[in-house]
Amino acid sequence: MYREFENILSYSEFVFSEQTKKLFVQYFFDLLKKNKVMNLTAITDPSKVAELHLFDSLSLLSVLPSHSDLKLIDVGTGAGLPGIPLKIARPEINLCLLDATRKRLNFLDECLTSLGLRTNTQTVHARAEDAARKPELREKFDVATARAVAPLNTLAEYCLPFVKLDGFFIAMKGQADSEIEQAEKAINLLGGDIADIFKLKLPISGAERSLIMIQKIAFTPKRYPRKAGIPKSDPIV
Template sequence: MFGDRLALAARYAELLVTDGVVRGLIGPREAPRVWERHLINCGVMSEMIPIGASVTDVGSGAGLPGIVLAVARPDLTITLVEPLARRTAFLSEAVTALGLDTTVTVVRGRAEDLVGGPPAAADVVTARAVAPLDRLAGWCLPLAAVGGRLLALKGASAAEEVAEHRDAIARLGGADPVVRLCGAGLIDPPTTVVEIVRERAVVAPRPRPSGRAADPGRSTGSAGGRGSGKRRSRRG
C-alpha cells in the first residue's frame, strides 16, 4: 500500500501514538492497533481515487484519512478541513514534519463555510466517522465538483444508513449511494466506503422569515447568520 513511502507512514504512526494520544486526538487504547485500525483502514480507500485527483478531507481530526492518503499517494492534492484549533495545530505540525507541504493544505473551518471556495471544488471529498449519512452529504457534496464523489468511511451499518437516507441524498443532488468494500484480502474486515456521485448542484433553500415582523431597533441574530440568543451592545 505504501511502497517506498512505508518509512514515512511509520513516522506518521509514531506521531499518532505519541503526540496524537497526548493531545487527545486518538485514545490511548488505539495506540497498539494504530496500523490496522487507522492507517491501513484508511489507506485502502486510495484504490477508489484516480491519479492526480484533488481531495478535500472533511473533519480531518488527526489526519484520517487525509494524511494517510497523502503519504500513500503523492500524486494527490489534498486539503484537510478541520474546525478545531488544537486539531488543526496538530495537522499543520504533522504535515511539516512529514514533508507533505507541497501537496497538503490545512484549513481551519467548517465544511459549510467553504462552499464556493477556496479551495476549489474537489474531484473527491472524503470523511470518516463524522456524522450520519444525510448530514454528511449535506456538508460534503457541495465541496465536490459536479461529477465528483463523496467517499464516506462507514461501519457495518452502512447499508442501513443508505436505505434510510437515500431520498435526502437525492434532494441534495447526489446519485444513488453505493456501498463499496476496499482492501478485501488485505484486511479483515475490509473497509466499508459509501460512494456518492454529485450529479447536480443544488442551491440551498433560503431560510424562511419569521412570522413576526422584526423590530428595526432590535438585534435579530449574531454575526455569521446564526442566532446565538445573546444580544450584542453597540459602542461608539
C-alpha cells in the same frame, strides 16, 4: 510499530516503498506522542492503530480516481485520517484537511512539514457548513471524504457541497444498509446519486467496512448546507 505496520500492509493490494512505510510510521509515532497531551485518538495499541487507522484509511486507494491532479478534501479530518495516509501513499494529490479545531490543525501542519508533504496541501480551520459556502472551496473538489461518526444523511450535507460535478463523495462506513436507505432523500436533494458500494473486511479483526460512492450529478442547491449545527440536529429525512 514498524513490525505491526509491515504486517498489516502485507494484506494490501498495493506495494509501498520502504520510504513510504517509514513515513507511515513517522506520522503515527508523532500522532501517538501528541495524543498524550491532546485528544486525537482512543486507539493507541500499535497493532490496532495499524489496522483501524492505517489500513482503513488506505482502503480508499482502491476507489480513488487515478489522475495525478486529483483534488481531495478530508472533511472533519481530526487526527488527519484518512487524508495524511492517502497523501503519503499518493503525494501528487492536492489535499485539503478541514477541521473545526485549531489545535488539531496546528499539529497537522507540523506533521505535514516534518513529513515533507506541504506541496499541494492546505489546512482549513472552519466548520464544514461554513467552509462549503466559501467560493474557493464550494464544488471545487474531485473527491470529498469523511470518517466522522455521523449518520450518512448528515455527512452528505457536510460533504456533497464541496464536490464538483461528476466528482464523488466517498463515505467510509461500517455496516451501512439502513443508513443508506435513510439517506437517499438527502443525497438526491444535495445533487448526489449512489453510484456504487464497495464492501470489505479488515484483515485482522474482520470488522466490516463499506465505501459508499456517491457521484455528484447536479449542483447542490444554494441553501445547502444549512447553518452550522442544523445538519446534525435536524438531518434531512
